[in-house]
Amino acid sequence: MKSAVPAVTMRCVTSALFLAVCVMFSPHAHASSKDDRKQGEVLFRERGCEHCHGVDGAGSDRGPNLSGVGRWLHQPEIAMQIRNGGKTMPAFGDTLTDQEVQQLVAFLAAKKKKGVPRPDLAKANGVSTRMMACR
Numbered sequence: 001m002k003s004a005v006p007a008v009t010m011r012c013v014t015s016a017l018f019l020a021v022c023v024m025f026s027p028h029a030h031a032s033s034k035d036d037r038k039q040g041e042v043l044f045r046e047r048g049c050e051h052c053h054g055v056d057g058a059g060s061d062r063g064p065n066l067s068g069v070g071r072w073l074h075q076p077e078i079a080m081q082i083r084n085g086g087k088t089m090p091a092f093g094d095t096l097t098d099q100e101v102q103q104l105v106a107f108l109a110a111k112k113k114k115g116v117p118r119p120d121l122a123k124a125n126g127v128s129t130r131m132m133a134c135r
């Protein structure tokens, strides 16, 4: 009798469970509608994201380029960044509703421009001292 059998079975059960949990929590690819993305674009302009991230998220010296952000961040990561902010980015969790965050996420997740290198955020954070002086 091989005692390894139950261990292998356990591993299968564990990974199956893990998979099920992942599927449960993963954002649905079609959860965002065109309207959400449109609304997100408006919010991006009106809530001051553009002030740091530039027109249409093209980047400025106050915030990184977001035009390819959908290629390197998953939707929950984008939502987390918006809600909690970052080293120098302010948190928007208290000023935006869940729906507004979701609309911004829909807008940004669709940004998959090719040839845009992922910004070096360690460097982006280096602008924090100058940011304090911005209007």
Ligand code: HEC
Binding pocket: 044, 047, 048, 049, 050, 051, 052, 053, 062, 063, 064, 066, 069, 073, 078, 081, 082, 085, 086, 087, 088, 089, 090, 092, 104, 108, 119, 121, 124, 125, 131
């Ligand atoms: C005061 C300037 C500022 C404002 C306003 C701002 N951001 Fe940012 N954002 C940054 C900086 C700087 C970073 C780089 C990481 C850090 O320091 O937080 C960043 C990072 C991000 C990232 C992650 C980028 C990546 O590649 O990992 C996302 C997504 C983002 N911002 C979205 C938004 C949205 C949406 C808004 C508006 C609700 C917003 N930001 C407003 C400065 C800003």
